[in-house]
Amino acid sequence: xxxxxxxxxxxxxxxxxxxxxxxxxxxxxxxxxxxxxxxTFHLEASFSDIGSLKPRARVTMxxxxxxxxxxxxxxxxxFDARVSMRLDSSLEGELSRDSTAAILTAGLLGEQYxxxxxxxxxxxxxxxxxxxxxxxxxxxxxxxxxFVSSMVKD
Amino acid sequence: xxxxxxxxxxxxxxxxxxxxxxxxxxxxxxxxxxTAIMGPSGSGKTTxxxxxxxxxxxxxxxxxIDGQDVHRLPRKAxxxxxxRMGMLFQSGALFSDLDVFENVAFPLxxxxxxxxxxxxxxxxxxxxxxxxxxxxxxxxxxxxxGMARRVALARAVALDPELILYDEPFxxxxxxxxxxxxxxxxxxSEALSLTSVVVSHDIKETISxxxxxxxxxxxxxxxxxxxxxLDTHEDARVSQFMHGEPDGPVPFHYPxxxxxxxILGTDALGTDAAAMAATDSTTGAD
Amino acid sequence: MASGFWxxxxxxxxxxxxxxxxxxxxxxxxxxxxxxxxVGVPGGEGVRLWLRQMHFVGVLSLAIVLVSGLFIGMVLAxxxxxxxxxxxxxxxxxxxxxxxxxxxLAPVVAALLFAGRAGSALTAEIGLMKATEQLTSMEMIGxxxxxxxxxxxxxxxxxxxxxxxxxxxVVGIWGGYLVGVQWLGVSEGSFWSNMQSSVAFFxxxxxxxxxxxxxxLVVTWIxxxxxxxxxxxxxxxxxATTRTVVYSSLAVLGLDFVLTAMMFGGx
Ligand SMILES: Nc1ncnc2c1ncn2[C@@H]1O[C@H](COP(=O)(O)OP(=O)(O)O)[C@@H](O)[C@H]1O
Ligand SMILES: [Mg+2]
Numbered sequence: 001x002x003x004x005x006x007x008x009x010x011x012x013x014x015x016x017x018x019x020x021x022x023x024x025x026x027x028x029x030x031x032x033x034x035x036x037x038x039x040t041f042h043l044e045a046s047f048s049d050i051g052s053l054k055p056r057a058r059v060t061m062x063x064x065x066x067x068x069x070x071x072x073x074x075x076x077x078x079f080d081a082r083v084s085m086r087l088d089s090s091l092e093g094e095l096s097r098d099s100t101a102a103i104l105t106a107g108l109l110g111e112q113y114x115x116x117x118x119x120x121x122x123x124x125x126x127x128x129x130x131x132x133x134x135x136x137x138x139x140x141x142x143x144x145x146x147f148v149s150s151m152v153k154d
Numbered sequence: 155x156x157x158x159x160x161x162x163x164x165x166x167x168x169x170x171x172x173x174x175x176x177x178x179x180x181x182x183x184x185x186x187x188x189t190a191i192m193g194p195s196g197s198g199k200t201t202x203x204x205x206x207x208x209x210x211x212x213x214x215x216x217x218x219i220d221g222q223d224v225h226r227l228p229r230k231a232x233x234x235x236x237x238r239m240g241m242l243f244q245s246g247a248l249f250s251d252l253d254v255f256e257n258v259a260f261p262l263x264x265x266x267x268x269x270x271x272x273x274x275x276x277x278x279x280x281x282x283x284x285x286x287x288x289x290x291x292x293x294x295x296x297x298x299x300g301m302a303r304r305v306a307l308a309r310a311v312a313l314d315p316e317l318i319l320y321d322e323p324f325x326x327x328x329x330x331x332x333x334x335x336x337x338x339x340x341x342x343s344e345a346l347s348l349t350s351v352v353v354s355h356d357i358k359e360t361i362s363x364x365x366x367x368x369x370x371x372x373x374x375x376x377x378x379x380x381x382x383x384l385d386t387h388e389d390a391r392v393s394q395f396m397h398g399e400p401d402g403p404v405p406f407h408y409p410x411x412x413x414x415x416x417i418l419g420t421d422a423l424g425t426d427a428a429a430m431a432a433t434d435s436t437t438g439a440d
Numbered sequence: 441m442a443s444g445f446w447x448x449x450x451x452x453x454x455x456x457x458x459x460x461x462x463x464x465x466x467x468x469x470x471x472x473x474x475x476x477x478x479v480g481v482p483g484g485e486g487v488r489l490w491l492r493q494m495h496f497v498g499v500l501s502l503a504i505v506l507v508s509g510l511f512i513g514m515v516l517a518x519x520x521x522x523x524x525x526x527x528x529x530x531x532x533x534x535x536x537x538x539x540x541x542x543x544x545l546a547p548v549v550a551a552l553l554f555a556g557r558a559g560s561a562l563t564a565e566i567g568l569m570k571a572t573e574q575l576t577s578m579e580m581i582g583x584x585x586x587x588x589x590x591x592x593x594x595x596x597x598x599x600x601x602x603x604x605x606x607x608x609x610v611v612g613i614w615g616g617y618l619v620g621v622q623w624l625g626v627s628e629g630s631f632w633s634n635m636q637s638s639v640a641f642f643x644x645x646x647x648x649x650x651x652x653x654x655x656x657l658v659v660t661w662i663x664x665x666x667x668x669x670x671x672x673x674x675x676x677x678x679x680a681t682t683r684t685v686v687y688s689s690l691a692v693l694g695l696d697f698v699l700t701a702m703m704f705g706g707x
Contacts, residue, residue: 007492007495010495010499011495014494014498014499014502014600014603015494018603018606021607021609022606022645024610025542025609025610026645028636029542029636029639030636030639030641030644031633031637032641054637056636056637057637058637065629065633106630106634111535111637111638204576207579236581236582237581237582240580241580243577247572247574247577248574249574249577250572250574261581263485264581264582264583309581
């Protein structure tokens, strides 16, 4: 059988492009970050209600994405949600100790994400620290209920 | 050797689409000789070769090649046996994705570990023998039917097989190529003491090279013998075929009701079609 | 009257049974055929045969698959935008485009295009080799055409379609990006970040790939079997080619429902 370099080259490019495409789907589309580049640090925060926050949701500061939610667990002691986040390492030692974390909603029906706001404390949060000042998700039903009950009281 | 028969066909029955093609064929093909199987078109010559090669399985009966029952061999052994046979197909059956050179080289590449240079020499010699060395770079689509058959012959003998089955080798050859081919088949058989089976209805050419002839018609062997004995055979069917007479006991027509009924239709005669078919079939049979 | 009715009923039931037997018989033949065609020619020769078919089946299908993917991604973005804008949720466009493509459209549409472009060509090619006795003569040379002709094609199809599906998704998402972000003005940041937070690699990309592998197997299997099993005349070839496209498309759509129910439907 005759060998054909152009055929072999074409097929090689085809397979390579497929693999690159899969990498693109992994990194750019699914937002997998290569775990090797551990240029990140951990923070934790407890919320009494996280609404519909999910792992891998965005963590933002002033609207800029600076990290992702890594895991969400129920704290068996206080029965609130313990959210662990992975942030850009450039922020390590830059966030003041009294920073706040709030669960925000993009648009009226959009996804939920965490917004961080810095405070004024000179001491900074380190890897593994917890943010104490948190603001839970707004749950639409609760809002309505509050509104209705306050109407009834009046 | 006590038993010189290379191929032994015993009581072969085969039918296709409900129509019996062979009913009780017995053949014995001697080693190292050219045996011709002749018969009118549609008598099942190609089918017989396919049965010999193990591509079709008979309804009953056996085919022994070199003592091995072709249709009982496991797949591997059958392929091993086939690598010792060459077959020239009626259509040539060249591989359309390979050029002429690679077609002839194909059996060598799959069955041997010869170096490329040696394969090249063998292929060119085989192509030289069929007069197509200059056509080595053509693709099968660029060959005429006769040329394709000659390339196919070169491919069939590439591995120097012990047995070659030729299906209509002379059809569509010009007179020069025909003469060369006849000589080639004879030379191949003598020089390599090949066993050759030539299926053909070209009487003159076949008789000139065959050592032994079988005549098939009507699903069985009608006659067999050396060319000389068959030439003077008293059976009317044999002499009709051997001398190419248009009229005789061997029908030129595929079985059919009488022509006037197909043309005129039964309604014209105003009789019951079924009753008429029943009466006619007795007259139509002979 | 009545007896005529019963006879007709019995005849039609018998006809059904006959057809059923034929289908089961064909499935049996197809399975045996498949089992014998899985192993190809060993060594470098086998790889070369496979590469040739990869070119024929995969590389040559690339253009139609990529162009279709681009347009489907663009249309998805356009349609999605007009719906999402009513809810003020247009920043979810990236999520919508990517999930539709990864989970459904890329595997299914790529498989349908593949059946039409490569599957029919495989059937016709193998069928023509059968009709011109190339397969028989290969057998007579002592080479198994299942291993030499069918196996490389089977494997090429099996590998090509998932690669084509990846290409379809990538190009489709890019098309969605072009329309959504560059043209309709959805914010680039929320397009990608929304996508990233809702697409899970293993659940979405992975399941899409599994679908694609299943489709690849089924479509290629149907195509090569139809080619190998056809009646070797020009009419037989054209019928078998049509059957390849029809059976493959039905199989892909039916299997897609089953697989979706299993993967995403909580079954
Ligand atoms: N694939 C097939 N299916 C059904 N009948 C066939 C097939 N091939 C050949 N036949 C029938 O078998 C008979 C013998 O054919 P064949 O062996 O080709 O004859 P020939 O002696 O001309 O080579 C013919 O009558 C033909 O109609
Ligand atoms: Mg014939």
